[in-house]
Amino acid sequence: MSTETQTETIDRGIVERLRASPFLSQLLSNRLAITGIVIIVGVILLAIYARITYDLSDLMATQFGTNPSEAAPSAAYPFGTDGQARDIFPRVMYGAWYAVLYGTVTVVASTFLGVSLGIVAAYYGDLTDNVIMRTMDVLLSFPSLLLALALVTIFPEELGLWRAVGALTLVYTPRFARVVRGAALKVLEDEYTDATKALGATDPRLLIRHVLPNCLAPITVQSTLNYGLAIIDIAALSFLGFGASPGEPTWGMMLSNGVEFGLFSGAWWWSFFPGLLLALTVLGFNLLGDGMRDALDPRMRETVD
Amino acid sequence: MVSKRFVLKRLLMLFPVLFGVATVVFAILHLSPGDPAVVIAGERASQEFVNQVRADLGLDDPLWQQYVRFLGEVATFDFGQSYQVNRGAAVSQILVDRLPITIELALLGQFAGLLFGLPLGILSAVKQDTWTDHLTRIGALSGISIPIYWSGPLLILLFAQFLGLLPTSGRIGSEYFVEPVTGLILVDTLWAGNLAAFQSAVIHLLLPVVVLGIYQMALLSRMMRSSMVEVIRQDYMRTARAKGQGSKITVMKHGLRNAFIPVITVIGIQFGSLLGGAVLTETVFEINGIGTLLVDAINRSDYPVVQGTVLVFAVLYTLVNLGVDLTYSVLDPRIEQ
Numbered sequence: 001m002s003t004e005t006q007t008e009t010i011d012r013g014i015v016e017r018l019r020a021s022p023f024l025s026q027l028l029s030n031r032l033a034i035t036g037i038v039i040i041v042g043v044i045l046l047a048i049y050a051r052i053t054y055d056l057s058d059l060m061a062t063q064f065g066t067n068p069s070e071a072a073p074s075a076a077y078p079f080g081t082d083g084q085a086r087d088i089f090p091r092v093m094y095g096a097w098y099a100v101l102y103g104t105v106t107v108v109a110s111t112f113l114g115v116s117l118g119i120v121a122a123y124y125g126d127l128t129d130n131v132i133m134r135t136m137d138v139l140l141s142f143p144s145l146l147l148a149l150a151l152v153t154i155f156p157e158e159l160g161l162w163r164a165v166g167a168l169t170l171v172y173t174p175r176f177a178r179v180v181r182g183a184a185l186k187v188l189e190d191e192y193t194d195a196t197k198a199l200g201a202t203d204p205r206l207l208i209r210h211v212l213p214n215c216l217a218p219i220t221v222q223s224t225l226n227y228g229l230a231i232i233d234i235a236a237l238s239f240l241g242f243g244a245s246p247g248e249p250t251w252g253m254m255l256s257n258g259v260e261f262g263l264f265s266g267a268w269w270w271s272f273f274p275g276l277l278l279a280l281t282v283l284g285f286n287l288l289g290d291g292m293r294d295a296l297d298p299r300m301r302e303t304v305d
Numbered sequence: 306m307v308s309k310r311f312v313l314k315r316l317l318m319l320f321p322v323l324f325g326v327a328t329v330v331f332a333i334l335h336l337s338p339g340d341p342a343v344v345i346a347g348e349r350a351s352q353e354f355v356n357q358v359r360a361d362l363g364l365d366d367p368l369w370q371q372y373v374r375f376l377g378e379v380a381t382f383d384f385g386q387s388y389q390v391n392r393g394a395a396v397s398q399i400l401v402d403r404l405p406i407t408i409e410l411a412l413l414g415q416f417a418g419l420l421f422g423l424p425l426g427i428l429s430a431v432k433q434d435t436w437t438d439h440l441t442r443i444g445a446l447s448g449i450s451i452p453i454y455w456s457g458p459l460l461i462l463l464f465a466q467f468l469g470l471l472p473t474s475g476r477i478g479s480e481y482f483v484e485p486v487t488g489l490i491l492v493d494t495l496w497a498g499n500l501a502a503f504q505s506a507v508i509h510l511l512l513p514v515v516v517l518g519i520y521q522m523a524l525l526s527r528m529m530r531s532s533m534v535e536v537i538r539q540d541y542m543r544t545a546r547a548k549g550q551g552s553k554i555t556v557m558k559h560g561l562r563n564a565f566i567p568v569i570t571v572i573g574i575q576f577g578s579l580l581g582g583a584v585l586t587e588t589v590f591e592i593n594g595i596g597t598l599l600v601d602a603i604n605r606s607d608y609p610v611v612q613g614t615v616l617v618f619a620v621l622y623t624l625v626n627l628g629v630d631l632t633y634s635v636l637d638p639r640i641e642q
Contacts, residue, residue: 032442032443032446134321134325135325137322137325138322138325138326138328138329139329141322141325141326141619141622141623142326142329142577142615142618142619142622143576143577143578143580143581143618143619143622144577144578144581145578145580145581145584145585146580146581146584146599146615146618146619147615149584149599149600149603149615150330150333150603150611150615151333152603153333153334153337153339153603153611154333154336154337154338156338228450232450232452235452235454236452236454236581236585239452239454239585239588240584240585240588240600241600241604242603255452255454255455256454259454259458259589263458263461263462264461264462264466264473266466268459268462271455271458271459272459275452275454275455275459276455278452278455279447279450279451279452279455280450282450282451282452283446283447283450286446286449286450287446290446
């Protein structure tokens with residue numbers, strides 16, 4: 001057999017495996033999920049572009065003299081200008097960077113914490129399990145935005161938007177812990193876990209190499225759905241006054257300023273555009289998360305086959 | 306029928322949860338960097354005075370003593386006095402005054418969500434994979450993606466500022482005064498027989514309820530759809546059709562009842578997001594419920610009010626979920642096992 005045909009077989013193997021993976025093929029045949037992916041990729045590219053192109057201190061400084069104040073959208077200022085004569089367009093673009101950065105940190109941190117706690121609870125069982133999961137239950141007994149509001153107060157004010165990230169991380173952690181504990185318990189019942197243990201695998205190795213990979217699907221869905229939620233909740237905390245500092249070009253802050261100072265004198269564009277981008281981004285994550293959930297649920301799959 | 310044992314077991318399970326909730330609230334407030342003594346004494350007060358206030362508040366006592374005292378206060382629904390509201394009003398009284406406002410808003414939002422969300426979800430499921438279904442699903446996903454603090458102000462701008470049809474904020478016109486009996490403005494105005502005031506309240510509540518309801522509608526229509534899709538595929542539905550029942554009758558008679566069961570659980574779980582939404586709605590429409598109370602209290606470091614409000618929100622959420630669990634077990638007795 002020549003090397004050429006060999007690589008060809010391997011390649012076909014990968015393609016076939018992808019095609020055979022009901023999850024991916026189902027996901028990629030879902031037009032709404034594809035739309036979600038396109039929106040998310042668009043927002044991430046926008047965030048990176050804005051971060052590279054614009055200087056944050058320029059965006060935050062007042063621009064009286066340079067720009068007209070409170071100008072309606074026009075060719076020169078596509079999204080208009082605000083009360084500090086700042087051009088709203090680049091500020092909204094930069095808001096994408098904030099949303100992606102702070103949203104990612106929140107989701108990654110709560111996933112990490114939740115997954116660790118969930119797996120440890122499932123593996124050690126008994127008292128460890130009880131202590132961890134009852135604590136999670138208590139945290140889940142609070143309405144999430146209200147717990148976040150209360151938790152924001154434990155962080156010093158200087159932390160700005162990171163206060164919101166910290167509070168929401170703690171709020172989301174129990175959801176991951178619950179999902180992962182359930183999935184991990186199922187994996188631990190399987191015979192290969194016993195086999196791995198019999199071969200002398202250590203606890204951390206067993207958990208990381210064998211249990212974790214088998215819980216990835218539910219973790220991914222939960223993370224994706226939580227991404228949209230994190231972005232909308234961070235903005236909500238900013239809107240309520242707990243998060244970004246006044247000049248910062250985050251969508252939540254722009255919305256809050258726009259509603260407070262611009263909207264009722266008719267300057268709708270201050271808050272309209274940041275809100276639009278925010279809603280679109282969250283929609284992207286919800287479309288993808290929804291598609292993933294459908295693709296994972298075998299009962300949903302039947303409708304397409 | 307639900308067994309007494311099950312109800313009793315669920316009621317007993319309330320205590321550890323509420324105990325945990327109180328502990329979390331205590332921990333949060335003690336971890337906050339602010340000093341209540343300074344808040345009460347004022348920024349410019351002398352150090353001796355601040356120390357005096359701190360001693361009076363019992364903040365110098367060992368932590369466990371403060372904790373035990375706190376649990377005792379919570380158990381007797383005594384959250385102390387506000388540092389800010391009305392110069393030391395009792396927190397429990399403030400909560401009693403303002404809680405109905407939030408409950409009324411939340412209930413109306415939930416009702417609006419059910420009224421429109423359930424039929425849309427059923428329609429979507431029955432017409433699965435048609436354009437009606439696609440539009441409803443996209444609409445529902447958009448509904449949960451649009452922040453209340455964006456749609457609310459824009460609707461105010463459109464209906465209140467530009468069209469002049471609806472008021473911008475508040476619960477009732479300032480020209481009306483209605484003696485609070487239940488605290489629910491719609492009930493109180495009717496109780497007083499003041500139809501003009503009732504009408505004013507309806508007009509004021511319309512936009513807040515719509516904004517809050519859109520989110521609930523979106524959530525519920527999604528849940529109703531997926532639940533209904535699953536039920537439609539069940540064997541008993543096919544049997545019913547095979548027996549010669551028209552498909553509409555089958556859906557109504559056999560489908561709905563079974564499809565409702567999971568939706569009811571979701572209503573319980575989503576009650577938390579309903580309360581979160583109510584906080585945001587209150588802020589946007591300047592409604593004086595416990596949502597705005599909490600936000601103001603955090604801003605002014607009014608710790609007793611923060612404590613009381615957060616606890617009340619958690620208790621409300623827990624009780625609603627208890628109610629949902631019990632309802633669920635009536636509808637589907639298998640759940641008890």
